[in-house]
Amino acid sequence: MAISTGTGDHASGTHISTDSSVTIRVARFTPRQGRSGRSASNPFASSSSPSPFGSRPGRPRGKRWTQEYRIQTAHEQTILDCLLQIKREQDPTLNFRYSCGHGMCGSDAVLINTTPTLLCTATVGDFAKVPAEETGDGGDQDRGFRRTGRTGADQSRPEGPKPKRTGWLGVIDIKPLPGFTPLRDLIVDTDTMFDQIRRFHPYLREDAEPDPDMENLQTPAQLSKFELLSNCIACGVCEGSCPVYAGGEAFAGPAALIAASRFINDSRDGHSQERLDDINQEDGILACESVRACSRQCPRGIDVGEEMWQLVEAVNR
Ligand code: SF4
Ligand code: FES
Numbered sequence: 001m002a003i004s005t006g007t008g009d010h011a012s013g014t015h016i017s018t019d020s021s022v023t024i025r026v027a028r029f030t031p032r033q034g035r036s037g038r039s040a041s042n043p044f045a046s047s048s049s050p051s052p053f054g055s056r057p058g059r060p061r062g063k064r065w066t067q068e069y070r071i072q073t074a075h076e077q078t079i080l081d082c083l084l085q086i087k088r089e090q091d092p093t094l095n096f097r098y099s100c101g102h103g104m105c106g107s108d109a110v111l112i113n114t115t116p117t118l119l120c121t122a123t124v125g126d127f128a129k130v131p132a133e134e135t136g137d138g139g140d141q142d143r144g145f146r147r148t149g150r151t152g153a154d155q156s157r158p159e160g161p162k163p164k165r166t167g168w169l170g171v172i173d174i175k176p177l178p179g180f181t182p183l184r185d186l187i188v189d190t191d192t193m194f195d196q197i198r199r200f201h202p203y204l205r206e207d208a209e210p211d212p213d214m215e216n217l218q219t220p221a222q223l224s225k226f227e228l229l230s231n232c233i234a235c236g237v238c239e240g241s242c243p244v245y246a247g248g249e250a251f252a253g254p255a256a257l258i259a260a261s262r263f264i265n266d267s268r269d270g271h272s273q274e275r276l277d278d279i280n281q282e283d284g285i286l287a288c289e290s291v292r293a294c295s296r297q298c299p300r301g302i303d304v305g306e307e308m309w310q311l312v313e314a315v316n317r
Pocket of ligand 1: 106231232233234235236237238239254255258297298299300301302304
């Protein structure tokens with residue numbers, strides 16, 4: 001039976017019939033009163049070599065807990081729709097950030113299960129998982145072990161597979177984006193990332209005063225060198241995926257380096273060498289360990305890891 005819960009697709013306003021349910025587990029955080037969420041200093045950098053990129057995320061004090069919500073939903077519903085539904089129907093105190101709802105503003109990056117991604121593009125069908133203990137398969141098969149007997153709580157129920165909950169799609173875990181200081185629930189402090197982007201002067205700098213009567217023409221080949229990079233929405237998903245950045249090491253981060261690369265590759269910019277010198281630092285491109293995890297989830301299709309590699313080659317040249 002299709003149950004109408006009043007759940008609408010936030011983008012189109014259309015009604016989606018919600019005949020399934022899902023459990024959403026949210027990592028919640030309320031900061032301690034009177035404390036700024038932002039750490040005052042980098043707990044990871046040595047005091048003798050302060051980072052030119054500012055502070056790294058600390059662990060602000062406050063109350064942390066995991067809250068579970070069960071909602072009626074559908075496979076195609078976005079996780080953002082689910083959180084809006086929870087806020088509207090069950091818990092107005094839940095905090096998360098979003099703006100456009102279309103993968104364009106980059107404000108709603110979080111960690112869903114183990115994947116950094118955007119709330120507004122991730123769907124229930126992609127992320128809901130029935131835990132192994134609910135399917136009756138046992139978790140051991142997933143790890144390559146064969147089950148030889150029933151133990152513990154297993155023994156208190158009859159033999160055979162555990163009955164499945166009808167229409168239940170499973171569990172989705174949502175946490176704040178790694179590598180960023182949590183401010184409240186799923187909202188993180190993105191100031192450090194934007195400070196790092198600003199440090200690399202994310203705007204055209206020409207050598208001479210532009211002649212208002214002259215067009216600054218580019219060939220299609222020149223445009224193609226930076227066109228994709230200019231689609232970056234500074235969502236921070238690549239930073240949350242990067243083990244160096246999210247691990248708390250002092251690193252400008254891939255989003256800032258993508259912003260620098262966009263102008264290094266622009267034939268109209270007159271400061272490419274200066275930009276390369278700016279990123280050729282221990283906290284800059286030299287901190288990149290070419291793990292390439294940053295490429296996996298970029299919502300704008302940028303091969304971030306390949307761009308990092310191109311920057312390494314450029315500074316070496
Ligand atoms: S490169 Fe991709 S993942 Fe990284 S900030 Fe830009 S849009 Fe987001
Ligand atoms: S809300 Fe704008 S990108 Fe998701």
